[in-house]
Amino acid sequence: MNDLVTAARATLLGGALGDALGEPVEFLSREAMPADLRPGPHISDDTQMTLFTAEGLIRARLGGGAVSAELFAAYRRWLLTQDRGYFDAADGWLLGQRDLWAQRAPGLTCLSALRRDVPGTVEEPRNNSKGCGGVMRAAPAGFLADPEAAYRVGCDLAALTHGHPSGWVAAGALAMLVHLTAVAGRPLVDALPQVTDRVAVTPGGEEVLAALTSAVRAAAATPADFRVLATLGEGWVAEETLAIAVYAVLSHPDDARAALRLAVAHDGDSDSTGAVAGNLFGAGGGALPADWLAGLELADVIGRVAEDLVAALHGTPQGLIVRYPAAGYPQAG
Template sequence: MKESPESSTGATVDAAKFRNKVHGCLLGGAIGDALGYTVEFDSLEGIRSRYGALGLTSFDQLDVPARISDDTQMTLYTVDGLVEVLQWANDGVGADETACLWLAYLRWLKTQGLQVPDNAPFQPDRWIDSQEVLHHRRAPGNACLSGLLTGEMGTRFRPVNPDSNTCGTVMRSAPFGLLPYVAGDVIYRFSTDGAALTHGHPSALHSAAVFSTLIHDLLPEGASLEAAATQAVSRAAAGNVPELSARLEAALALAAEQDVRPERMTEVLGEGWVAEEALAIGLYAALSSLDAGTPLAQFRKAMAVAVNHDGDSDSTASVAGNILGALYGVEALPQEWVEAIDARETVAKMAEALIAVTVG
């Protein structure tokens, strides 16, 4: 498991650069989450009235440490579920990856102050469960809660929330893309199965999977975000989810325009409360920043775009942060922003846990 990690294209991933990208992806997502969570339920007009004409663009405008939300919480529990699978695999024992993820999400449910149903299996505690910074209820998604509260393991063929297409699948799915030695089609399946634990709508399942494989495509050295985005559109079309394909195509077209106002972005891409919109806005924010110069400048610009709009600002900014962090690594992240988030140490330790079971 720890030797010669390869991307879906077969290219070998340098271990040191892979470590950098794992930290960049997870910390980048947490930064976006913490910045956006402050204004998650505010209108664009409300954001501007609080923070000025440019809106919220920096942690300098906030009290720190800034709080991460359920987006980062569930992302880290996704990491933990995958780490458990790989720990078993590295010991020569097979484990059901979706069952491990389900147990991880049930343990997350307990951090939200809720009782796991009696019909659910026992969940042995793991290191992540002792992290007090994750034991806060910060606007968790209703579908994530209700799906887990059934005590039933949702699947694509027996969904617990068959009509839910909210973004709770997308915002937690970047870690699937951080499995460097797994083929892209397997990443897609893993991610879809993981999303089905709480959601059943095709756009929720396939948006998560397209996002995960997009992250995966950014792992090799020299990866191009434009190429990965084009491939994401192709995967969305192959998944036969028209609303997902349409939003991603619109995101790429919008990114080619100049000086797009936030009002136009939401008019074209939506507000991000549902899965395909959150992915489209996060991807658009990342793509529209590529002309900003350095990775640091790109990250700052992308966060401003992803946060300042009517809609689900923490989810859209976490997606954008995951993308640029995976593309560039920690060099894209302003160090003072990393230090501003309350869960930075836990995020870094979970990144190391994933690295330990992949490249060592």
């Protein structure tokens, strides 16, 4: 349990560090970025939604409800923090963290999909988006009981808002990678073949498979090269986000600063590629910079949610119901 808690904290905090590193430079060219880039003062919607992913998984475990339904409800609670004209069920400790109500340029696809009463599914998509808004929030699903469950729930949680297969297959792949590294304790380079094999047999997974294959080959042949990184895309779509993150962490498996700086050093969606790279780096057991963590927004909340996630999925969840009210249990005051 202690090892899982450590891994979960590192996964979520690493993602938040990458997010905060990329957030201030998201719309800058690589040439315009400072060489000694450090995390900015804020996380983005990437980390906000990741926390609500964890909350949905916790509530599903506590209340025994359908996982996808609990995740959709959790994302609708997040929607309440971003859209003052929207109202839905509002309860729980996480929603009470007022700093999470900061509006951090949330993705339009997520907003529009969550305003609908009927969520998308893998089988019945509501749009054809493959934006990175699904993959960037999928890491908590990696702490489910086995790699197949992680993959399936990762796919399902992204399909709630992103209907193109690449949009949800990438999320399933990230969740499975997090499970194999953080829970099973395998190095990222050894976990990748199992994930690419799973993606290869998923209908519609061709783009994600090609992107992952390109990232692995590029890291083996020419690691830590900004020009090679640029050939993997700009991270606006899910398969590119995942590929950039994998390339960055394979290039610098033991240096968080270098891995995250590489992950955001392109002309595209730097906070999302930084967030996913941070998830993977933390899940792999790499040390996170203490000075970066010291200034991280909501670090205490992120750490608490990570601990609660492990307690709910792998431990004894008594007491969690106060923070995560579920059907059949008293509501938090």
